[in-house]
Amino acid sequence: MTIPLFEAYPALEKQLPWMHLGNWPTPVQKLSNLGKAIGHENLWIKRDDLSSDIYGGNKVRKLEFIIPDALRKKKKYMITVGGIGTNSGLSTTIHCGRAGIKTVLLLVPQPITQNVQENLLLDQYFGAEINVFHGQPEAYLRVAWVLLTHPNFYLLWAGGTSPFSTISYVNAVLELKRQIDGGLLPAPKYIFSAVGSMGTTAGLIVGARLAGLKSHNVGVKVSMDSYSNFKGTVSLANKTARLMRKLDPSVPEMKFTAADFDLELNYYGGEYGRVTPEGKAAVDLMKETEGIKLETTYTGKTLAAMLDFVKNNRSLNGAPVLFWNTHNSVDYSETIKRCGGLKTLPECAQWVFKENLIPYLK
Numbered sequence: 416m417t418i419p420l421f422e423a424y425p426a427l428e429k430q431l432p433w434m435h436l437g438n439w440p441t442p443v444q445k446l447s448n449l450g451k452a453i454g455h456e457n458l459w460i461k462r463d464d465l466s467s468d469i470y471g472g473n474k475v476r477k478l479e480f481i482i483p484d485a486l487r488k489k490k491k492y493m494i495t496v497g498g499i500g501t502n503s504g505l506s507t508t509i510h511c512g513r514a515g516i517k518t519v520l521l522l523v524p525q526p527i528t529q530n531v532q533e534n535l536l537l538d539q540y541f542g543a544e545i546n547v548f549h550g551q552p553e554a555y556l557r558v559a560w561v562l563l564t565h566p567n568f569y570l571l572w573a574g575g576t577s578p579f580s581t582i583s584y585v586n587a588v589l590e591l592k593r594q595i596d597g598g599l600l601p602a603p604k605y606i607f608s609a610v611g612s613m614g615t616t617a618g619l620i621v622g623a624r625l626a627g628l629k630s631h632n633v634g635v636k637v638s639m640d641s642y643s644n645f646k647g648t649v650s651l652a653n654k655t656a657r658l659m660r661k662l663d664p665s666v667p668e669m670k671f672t673a674a675d676f677d678l679e680l681n682y683y684g685g686e687y688g689r690v691t692p693e694g695k696a697a698v699d700l701m702k703e704t705e706g707i708k709l710e711t712t713y714t715g716k717t718l719a720a721m722l723d724f725v726k727n728n729r730s731l732n733g734a735p736v737l738f739w740n741t742h743n744s745v746d747y748s749e750t751i752k753r754c755g756g757l758k759t760l761p762e763c764a765q766w767v768f769k770e771n772l773i774p775y776l777k
């Protein structure tokens with residue numbers, strides 16, 4: 416199996432580690448019911464939630480590059496920092512575990528939701544080492560100490576983001592372009608994606624240029640300024656493009672500026688992981704109309720921004736708009752019922768269950 420990026424740039428395949436983890440291409444589909452509900456019948460979704468039968472979502476694409484890089488460097492452990500309910504940490508734990516690499520999670524507090532509690536139980540079930548800190552400085556001090564003293568650890572930046580892993584989302588747009596060329600969807604005028612650690616969206620920006628798509632990328636800020644900001648996203652897009660060209664000079668020179676991207680700031684809600692009424696309403700509407708499950712930290716806020724944009728933007732004139740779904744949709748509720756619950760967690764994480772928010776565990 417190869418990927419559209421390597422078919423277009425064979426020299427990159429020789430330069431970049433890559434392993435097949437996911438189900439490609441991920442499906443695209445028209446959101447007909449949701450479109451009817453909001454009065455814009457040209458809404459589409461790219462279903463990266465179905466990127467793996469094991470655990471889907473956006474990290475699968477990144478891990479297809481990261482895991483073989485870690486294996487090549489003979490690393491035995493992944494170490495990563497994230498919110499206590501991190502999807503990225505769980506995805507890393509599951510996929511790296513299957514490749515024989517254990518994940519060490521350095522977690523910091525965030526608002527507690529059902530999804531946060533479920534992820535934490537699954538982290539433990541799938542063998543992550545869970546450590547909880549008061550805040551990021553403390554967690555990053557630990558990272559520095561571990562990396563200095565343990566050469567067999569691989570550092571995964573929060574969200575798995577680096578120019579190297581961002582290449583995976585450049586490939587994702589080449590994949591989308593083939594689906595457009597094959598008549599599966601019209602070329603979107605706008606593409607909406609969540610901006611957590613910026614890797615997904617930066618990759619989409621580079622990919623759109625490389626694929627010759629005229630689509631405009633709109634990122635929705637869902638994390639704190641240090642992770643999720645306008646300048647950083649454009650800069651990461653430029654670094655990714657430079658890295659690709661360095662590895663393969665046949666990749667065209669690309670320069671990205673403020674004109675290539677919009678960052679929607681108004682749906683963040685002031686705190687990473689905070690449930691906002693409009694984010695929750697968007698999650699509920701997607702479930703009711705299309706039966707697709709989102710969550711409130713990333714994809715709910717992103718969909719809320721997209722729906723308001725579509726409703727308030729008359730000049731759209733029925734143009735196609737694409738929602739890039741980055742959340743896993745493999746259902747783990749049966750595993751969670753069996754996994755032993757709160758008592759399996761280390762003491763440092765037990766406070767997360769002061770109140771049980773998982774209805775099927777009550």
Ligand SMILES: Cc1ncc(COP(=O)(O)O)c(C=O)c1O
Nearest residue numbers: 502574611612613614615713741
């Ligand atoms: C469900 C979901 N969507 C989007 C993102 C954001 O992606 P990125 O960190 O590449 O900006 C994340 C990051 O963890 C995520 O878990």
